[in-house]
Amino acid sequence: MHETILSILPYGINGLALGLNVAIVALALALIWRTVGMLDFGIGAVYLASAYTLWLAKSAGLPLVVGMAVAIAAGVFFSVLNYLVVYRFFIKRNAPLFVLVVVSLSLFVATENFVAAILSAERFYIIDSILLGWTLLGTRLNVAQIAKMAISLITLGAIAMFCLHSRAGLAILAVADNPRLAQGMGIELDRAYIRTFAIAGFIVSLAAIPDVAESGVDPYVAATPLFLALAAIIIGGLGAFKNPVRGAVMLGLAFHLAVWAFASRWQEVIAYSFVMAALIIRPQGLFGGVSTPTRP
Amino acid sequence: MIYVVDVLTYAAIMVIATRGYMLIKGLGGLLHLGHAVFFGLGAYAAAIASQTFLPAGAYPISLLCGAIAAAAGAGLIGWPALKDRARYFMIITFSMQLIFITIVINLGITGGPDGISGIPKVGFGPWVLTSRPVNLGVIELSASSMNLLVALLLMGASFLFCRRIIESPYGRLVRATREDDLAVEAYGRSATNVRLSIFAIGAALTGIAGAAFAHYFNYIGPSQFELELVILFLIMLILGGQYSIVGATIGVFVTMALLEGLRFGLEHYALISTDAVAHVRKGIFSLILVLVLIVKPSGLVRERFSNYRRPAPEPGADKPAQAISLVVSEPAERNASLKPAALSCKDLHKSFGGLVAVNGVDLSLMEGKITAIIGPNGAGKTTVFNMLSGFVAPTKGEVTFKGKNIVGLAPPEIARLGIARTFQDVRIWPRLTAIENVLASLRDQPGENAIRLFAQPRVSDSKEAENIEYAWHLMERFRLSEKANQLAGELSYAQRKMLALARLRAYDPSIMLLDEPTSGVDPKRLGEFFDQIRGFAESEHRTICMIEHNMTVVRELADWVLFIDEGRVVAQGTSAEVLGNRTLMSAYLGKREAESV
Numbered sequence: 001m002h003e004t005i006l007s008i009l010p011y012g013i014n015g016l017a018l019g020l021n022v023a024i025v026a027l028a029l030a031l032i033w034r035t036v037g038m039l040d041f042g043i044g045a046v047y048l049a050s051a052y053t054l055w056l057a058k059s060a061g062l063p064l065v066v067g068m069a070v071a072i073a074a075g076v077f078f079s080v081l082n083y084l085v086v087y088r089f090f091i092k093r094n095a096p097l098f099v100l101v102v103v104s105l106s107l108f109v110a111t112e113n114f115v116a117a118i119l120s121a122e123r124f125y126i127i128d129s130i131l132l133g134w135t136l137l138g139t140r141l142n143v144a145q146i147a148k149m150a151i152s153l154i155t156l157g158a159i160a161m162f163c164l165h166s167r168a169g170l171a172i173l174a175v176a177d178n179p180r181l182a183q184g185m186g187i188e189l190d191r192a193y194i195r196t197f198a199i200a201g202f203i204v205s206l207a208a209i210p211d212v213a214e215s216g217v218d219p220y221v222a223a224t225p226l227f228l229a230l231a232a233i234i235i236g237g238l239g240a241f242k243n244p245v246r247g248a249v250m251l252g253l254a255f256h257l258a259v260w261a262f263a264s265r266w267q268e269v270i271a272y273s274f275v276m277a278a279l280i281i282r283p284q285g286l287f288g289g290v291s292t293p294t295r296p
Numbered sequence: 297m298i299y300v301v302d303v304l305t306y307a308a309i310m311v312i313a314t315r316g317y318m319l320i321k322g323l324g325g326l327l328h329l330g331h332a333v334f335f336g337l338g339a340y341a342a343a344i345a346s347q348t349f350l351p352a353g354a355y356p357i358s359l360l361c362g363a364i365a366a367a368a369g370a371g372l373i374g375w376p377a378l379k380d381r382a383r384y385f386m387i388i389t390f391s392m393q394l395i396f397i398t399i400v401i402n403l404g405i406t407g408g409p410d411g412i413s414g415i416p417k418v419g420f421g422p423w424v425l426t427s428r429p430v431n432l433g434v435i436e437l438s439a440s441s442m443n444l445l446v447a448l449l450l451m452g453a454s455f456l457f458c459r460r461i462i463e464s465p466y467g468r469l470v471r472a473t474r475e476d477d478l479a480v481e482a483y484g485r486s487a488t489n490v491r492l493s494i495f496a497i498g499a500a501l502t503g504i505a506g507a508a509f510a511h512y513f514n515y516i517g518p519s520q521f522e523l524e525l526v527i528l529f530l531i532m533l534i535l536g537g538q539y540s541i542v543g544a545t546i547g548v549f550v551t552m553a554l555l556e557g558l559r560f561g562l563e564h565y566a567l568i569s570t571d572a573v574a575h576v577r578k579g580i581f582s583l584i585l586v587l588v589l590i591v592k593p594s595g596l597v598r599e600r601f602s603n604y605r606r607p608a609p610e611p612g613a614d615k616p617a618q619a620i621s622l623v624v625s626e627p628a629e630r631n632a633s634l635k636p637a638a639l640s641c642k643d644l645h646k647s648f649g650g651l652v653a654v655n656g657v658d659l660s661l662m663e664g665k666i667t668a669i670i671g672p673n674g675a676g677k678t679t680v681f682n683m684l685s686g687f688v689a690p691t692k693g694e695v696t697f698k699g700k701n702i703v704g705l706a707p708p709e710i711a712r713l714g715i716a717r718t719f720q721d722v723r724i725w726p727r728l729t730a731i732e733n734v735l736a737s738l739r740d741q742p743g744e745n746a747i748r749l750f751a752q753p754r755v756s757d758s759k760e761a762e763n764i765e766y767a768w769h770l771m772e773r774f775r776l777s778e779k780a781n782q783l784a785g786e787l788s789y790a791q792r793k794m795l796a797l798a799r800l801r802a803y804d805p806s807i808m809l810l811d812e813p814t815s816g817v818d819p820k821r822l823g824e825f826f827d828q829i830r831g832f833a834e835s836e837h838r839t840i841c842m843i844e845h846n847m848t849v850v851r852e853l854a855d856w857v858l859f860i861d862e863g864r865v866v867a868q869g870t871s872a873e874v875l876g877n878r879t880l881m882s883a884y885l886g887k888r889e890a891e892s893v
Contacts, residue, residue, distance in 0.1 A: 106585045107582070112579075155394040227391070230391060231391055234391060276376075
């Protein structure tokens with residue numbers, strides 16, 4: 001029994017690290033879904049923008065910390081740019097949800113391919129040396145993994161504080177709850193949307209930076225976190241912002257415990273089967289409360 | 297030349313798959329983002345079947361295997377995904393796309409990441425396509441041209457198949473479900489089953505295309521069915537027009553021409569590597585999709601609506617007399633379904649969280665009479681209707697119809713018992729024409745079952761012809777014949793209200809629940825509504841229960857009136873008794889209005 005627990009533990013810790021990392025991408029998706037009323041695959045493009053900015057900054061000889069700050073700024077900039085240049089056109093014309101989703105998916109695929117065409121599909125590493133690490137309960141954790149978990153927890157807490165205790169955050173929550181009423185109360189939707197995309201860009205960058213610092217960057221690096229975040233939404237539901245976060249943690253654990261129970265090649269199959277199982281048991285998400293996005 | 301033939305063959309196969317997508321997304325309105333899965337399922341099923349148990353030359357059976365595999369996949373995904381009113385459908389189908397690729401890469405039978413090669417070429421019985429030219433008697437075709445011919449024949453067959461579906465009662469029901477699923481359920485059909493069936497049919501057609509693709513290329517691998525293929529299908533469908541078979545065809549050929557033109561331009565004029573060409577092409581194509589959605593979101597070809605012709609009057613028929621009659625006598629067989637109504641409810645309760653909407657309502661509808669429910673907004677009137685029609689489950693209490701408790705039955709089951717309703721917000725199917733709204737509500741339609749539509753074409757077609765004639769008869773009765781071929785969403789509010797009554801009458805229920813049938817109607821036109829509603833009860837002996845705020849309507853029509861307030865029946869009696877109760881009316885309408893009642 002003791003041995004079993006010890007053998008599971010590393011997978012559990014890795015699963016938790018992955019889950020927390022996916023959680024902030026899922027939170028970004030949920031934030032845009034509930035506030036703006038669209039499923040934004042474009043955050044995959046934002047992830048790439050942030051990741052490649054970090055690599056370019058590093059290649060240009062900038063210190064890593066400065067590179068990270070620039071990468072975060074790039075993430076925020078591209079997220080807001082997506083809204084201002086592309087999405088706003090469709091939102092103002094009351095485009096159906098499907099159109100918005102197709103547009104955001106196209107943006108993501110276009111970004112992936114243009115990056116591959118311009119910078120090649122090769123994987124570039126930000127940190128060449130072996131990352132500093134420690135062994136905890138039989139699991140070796142490197143500095144990037146620890147940073148991932150810490151950043152995710154801090155981000156989740158900070159976003160909750162921002163939404164509940166700042167004027168801008170409350171305005172976003174009001175729009176997410178009832179856009180028409182929020183508008184009637186004097187909240188400017190366009191400004192709330194810009195803020196939402198800025199926050200989404202910010203937190204997606206925080207997910208991208210430690211991830212690519214650990215594993216390197218290539219044009220397809222955003223696909224897995226984005227799609228896992230999507231799966232987390234299915235598992236957790238979108239009734240409340242905390243639901244996709246819970247879903248992400250469960251998914252991260254399933255993703256790594258699948259390796260412990262089966263083989264690594266079945267990792268994705270098991271994780272996505274978990275999604276399907278959740279879907280069959282509770283189509284509205286394990287934690288309930290389907291929310292259909294509404295726009296005024 | 298071979299290059300052009302090959303591109304055309306590929307395009308013909310893609311047309312079939314895109315038509316499958318058109319059935320799912322355009323006709324069915326399902327927000328489906330995993331179409332490459334069905335193409336892939338068809339391809340893998342055909343490849344595996346051809347290499348394991350099918351003999352050489354079993355091309356048609358192989359295509360069938362592709363169709364079955366894709367339809368089964370659709371059923372597997374669609375059943376859980378569609379039962380919760382499809383709100384998550386888009387996310388689920390997209391996830392399905394990701395899962396499919398993962399599974400295909402990891403399974404041994406699918407050849408893993410290497411895929412399956414050596415898939416047999418097209419073959420029919422003893423004849424199998426080889427690289428040698430084929431002599432067809434009048435013409436000799438190369439192997440490539442023969443492939444093109446087979447693909448074109450399949451494309452032609454898929455056109456006939458899709459047209460048959462779109463123009464059938466089944467297609468009409470699918471479109472009605474796309475427009476408003478609750479109204480479909482109120483008229484006795486399961487919206488989930490309708491959606492699931494069109495999802496499976498569209499998938500099967502795409503599976504056939506996938507199987508044809510596998511036999512044409514003789515190789516399939518996971519990379520052929522990834523996200524880029526989804527984007528390609530989306531471009532083809534949206535560019536051409538997602539609601540049209542012709543659009544789904546044009547979209548494919550225009551996209552293929554652009555795709556090949558772009559490849560040629562990039563390879564010959566752009567100073568970039570071959571690797572980069574593929575990426576640039578995909579990138580540009582994704583942006584083209586955005587551009588199409590900006591410039592022409594409805595696509596090149598718009599949805600076409602059937603124009604129903606009024607049947608020619610039989611010689612000697614007294615047509616004008618029938619046209620002006622508001623309440624015409626009905627064919628005997630249609631009235632045969634009317635049995636004495638006996639709907640009642642006892643101690644009906646409904647709470648939403650802490651809010652008690654209905655608090656112990658007792659109600660008994662009298663056969664062939666009109667019962668009106670009145671009361672202030674928020675009194676619980678519509679909630680009572682929702683419980684009687686199965687849209688809301690009571691927290692407590694019984695609803696009895698012909699001695700049987702019907703609580704727990706789904707709305708379509710209750711409707712099929714003969715209890716049908718209208719909605720306060722009308723809920724007509726806006727992108728169906730007025731006559732289609734009536735046709736879609738009729739009960740006896742063999743052609744609204746997709747299997748019977750193809751298995752018993754004559755039965756379906758003759759009944760449809762009969763139904764069209766009957767629908768015209770109803771259009772005249774409800775004074776909508778001039779608007780019959782106009783989209784219902786374009787009718788005036790009063791006409792939509794009248795259409796809601798016509799649709800209800802078409803369903804032929806013994807109990808009619810009318811939720812504010814005259815609200816928003818110009819008082820000058822109220823007489824037409826009175827005649828129709830009175831006709832339902834007096835001439836056709838139907839039991840009517842209506843929610844109404846207009847006391848003129850209540851006084852004019854109601855045999856019995858219930859006053860509901862705060863979820864309880866506060867008073868009931870004849871309209872003279874209830875409307876004559878000054879205290880009650882003053883509390884409900886205010887003193888000044890109460891005096892004018």
